[in-house]
Amino acid sequence: MEQLIGTGVALITPFRENLSIDAEALERVVEYNIQEGVDYLVVLGTTAESATLSQAEKQLVVDVVVRSNAGRLPLVLGVGGNNTMSVTNELKTLDLSDFDAILSVSPYYNKPTQEGIYQHFKMISEASPIPIVLYNVPSRTGSNMLPETTLKLAHNFSNIVAIKEACGDSIQIDKIIKGKPESFLVISGDDATALPTVLAGGAGVISVLGQGLPALFSEMIKFGLEGNPKSAYAIHHKLFDLMSLIFEEGNPAGIKSIFECKGISRATVRLPLVEATPVLKEKIASSLKTLDKAHV
Numbered sequence: 195m196e197q198l199i200g201t202g203v204a205l206i207t208p209f210r211e212n213l214s215i216d217a218e219a220l221e222r223v224v225e226y227n228i229q230e231g232v233d234y235l236v237v238l239g240t241t242a243e244s245a246t247l248s249q250a251e252k253q254l255v256v257d258v259v260v261r262s263n264a265g266r267l268p269l270v271l272g273v274g275g276n277n278t279m280s281v282t283n284e285l286k287t288l289d290l291s292d293f294d295a296i297l298s299v300s301p302y303y304n305k306p307t308q309e310g311i312y313q314h315f316k317m318i319s320e321a322s323p324i325p326i327v328l329y330n331v332p333s334r335t336g337s338n339m340l341p342e343t344t345l346k347l348a349h350n351f352s353n354i355v356a357i358k359e360a361c362g363d364s365i366q367i368d369k370i371i372k373g374k375p376e377s378f379l380v381i382s383g384d385d386a387t388a389l390p391t392v393l394a395g396g397a398g399v400i401s402v403l404g405q406g407l408p409a410l411f412s413e414m415i416k417f418g419l420e421g422n423p424k425s426a427y428a429i430h431h432k433l434f435d436l437m438s439l440i441f442e443e444g445n446p447a448g449i450k451s452i453f454e455c456k457g458i459s460r461a462t463v464r465l466p467l468v469e470a471t472p473v474l475k476e477k478i479a480s481s482l483k484t485l486d487k488a489h490v
Contacts, residue, residue, distance in 0.1 A: 195295065195355045195377070195379060197234060197268035197294050198233075198234060198268065198270070198327070198379055198381065198397065198398070199233070199379065199398050199419070200234070200397075200415055200419065201232045201233050201234075201401060201404050201408070201411055201415045201416075202232065202399065202400040202401065203232050203234075203236060203400070203404045203405035204236045204240065204242070204400055204402055204405070205223060205227075205236060205239070205241065205242055205259065206223060206241055206446050206453065206459070207242045207247065207255055208220050208450075208458075208459035208460060209460060209463070209464065210460065210462070211460065213462065215255065216459060219453075219458065219459035220255065220258045220259065220262070220459075222458050223405065223453065223458060224258075224259055224262040226405075226408065227405055227408045230409040230412070231408060231413075232404060232405070232411075232412055233267070233398070234294070235263060236270045236271075236272065237256060237259050237269060237270065237271050237293075238252055238255060238256070238271060238272040238273075239272040239297060239400070240272075240331075240334065240445065241402050241445055241446045241449065242255065243446065243463065243467065244272060246464040246465075256271070256292075260292045268295075269292060269293045269294060270294060270295045270297050270327060270400075271288075272297045273297070273298055274297070274298040274299035274300075275299075276301040276303050276304045278317050281318060282321035285323070286321055290323060290324050295325040295355065295356075296325075296327065297358060298318055298328065298329060299331065300314075300328070300331070300337065300339045301335065302336060302337075303335075303336060305336050305337045308339070308343045311343055312343050315328060316350075316351070319347075325355040325356075326354045327355065327356040327358055327379075327381070328344060328347065328354060328358065329383065330357060330358070330359050330360060330361055330383070331361075332361055340366075341369035341370045341373065344357055344370050345369075345370060345374060348374050348375055348378045349375060354378075355377070356378060356380070356397070357370065357378075357379075358381045358382075358383040358400050359383055359391070360382075362387060364394070367382075367387075367396070379396075379397035379398075380397060381396065381397050381398055381399060381400055382396055382398070382399040385399070385403045385404070385437045386434070386438070388401065388415065389414060389426055389430045392419055392426075393423055393426070398415050398419065399411075399415055402446065402449050403433065403436055403437055405449065406452035406456070407436070407485075410429055410485075413429060414430055414433070417429070432488060436452075436482070436485070439474065440478065442477075443468075443471060444467055446467075447469060447470040447474075448474065448478065450462070451474065451479075452482065454475075455479050455482055461475070
């Protein structure tokens with residue numbers, strides 16, 4: 195799965211003022227990221243506010259991204275949930291012909307045991323016609339998929355090809371990198387720890403901030419993959435404030451504020467999320483201006 199090495203971005207779903215999907219703005223987001231050099235696109239992840247989209251709206255997002263991408267970059271589709279049977283049934287009925295892999299989150303809210311997590315992904319592996327990227331994000335799911343479980347899945351199922359690891363624990367990440375099959379990819383799921391993960395042997399990142407600053411973020415990851423930590427950290431330190439700011443009031447309120455600053459899409463989000471406050475928007479705008487001045 196060399197297609198998943200480098201910088202992937204978890205695309206937002208732009209909304210109009212009336213909260214309907216803004217297909218034209220989504221086209222602009224896709225084109226912006228392709229032109230600015232990201233390596234692949236992730237559709238209908240957490241950042242897409244997938245939990246608030248109807249099935250018809252999800253299909254609209256897929257159609258817009260597939261059409262706009264026009265085969266230029268690899269695509270990954272978010273297909274996950276806390277009802278194992280529902281996820282496997284969805285995988286058996288979805289048209290996945292335009293996608294290179296699915297991204298499937300560890301079950302949330304139910305708080306399963308490690309054996310429950312393993313059995314959940316075992317069933318997904320058996321149902322999926324395309325490769326699977328596991329997604330561990332304990333801060334959202336309420337449970338942590340331990341390295342032993344990840345490695346057991348990686349060794350036992352050939353179509354489980356990677357993990358998006360957002361545990362925020364460098365020791366846990368190192369354990370996975372140390373014990374994984376050679377071809378299995380460890381992808382950072384956290385912008386602030388993306389570079390340390392890459393330098394430890396990870397394959398890249400699925401980023402939130404990266405879609406707002408694709409050229410710079412992609413350059414940082416490339417330097418890391420090339421074994422050039424000095425150049426990579428020079429960019430990391432420039433981006434560090436924004437890595438924190440965009441999550442200050444939740445995701446994707448912050449990244450949508452960046453797109454609003456750039457005139458690409460509105461900052462509108464759907465409840466129960468709320469738009470970034472004017473104070474945060476000003477902080478983000480100020481950081482972007484500082485960043486722009488540094489690159490003049």
